[in-house]
């Protein structure tokens with residue numbers, strides 16, 4: 001038996017034994033759905049400047065810049081389909097094995113695959129809200145307005161600013177989501193880390209918290225992370241392939 005097959009066998013045994021699994025996911029789980037990692041070379045962040053939340057609030061010019069980038073980003077998000085890794089997590093949840101998915105992604109693909117217990121650390125790009133009255137729209141409606149030439153969309157009800165429900169640079173991490181994620185990580189007996197380089201604070205703390213609470217760790221990521229030495233099992237193969245084999 002080769003090493004990969006052996007590791008899959010070990011992973012299946014860990015999953016079988018676990019009673020409360022938490023998944024922690026980064027951009028890498030969605031690259032197999034055709035969504036480029038924002039930080040990768042040639043990604044949108046290479047071509048657009050980051051507009052901070054403060055700049056977004058302060059001036060129309062910044063908002064037009066922000067929305068021009070979104071206008072390019074949104075169609076890809078709306079067309080993306082969940083891949084086998086998202087489906088495998090949804091299956092673990094419906095089987096009663098998985099407690100929560102903690103995600104850094106804003107693409108809504110976990111929910112599209114059927115996951116219900118999803119903690120979104122960076123919010124979601126699938127909806128947008130009025131910053132004043134909190135009225136909410138599906139992002140497709142806002143995309144329609146952008147394409148019709150409305151490059152600084154305002155709320156029809158109160159004329160407030162509309163912004164996607166993501167956590168922007170300069171906005172604090174959502175306290176409730178962070179609390180839930182800390183509790184989930186501390187309470188699980190197995191943490192599956194999928195597609196994160198674990199370089200960004202404070203999100204990279206969740207595998208560490210799970211480990212300190214005695215949980216096993218399975219890492220599935222293309223590249224090495226600073227916490228690899230803590231992992232019970234390490235996979236650098238395709239997340240979709242590995243997850244599908246682990247739940248078979």
Ligand SMILES: [Zn+2]
Pocket residue numbers: 130131132133134135155156157158159160
């Ligand atoms: Zn409003």
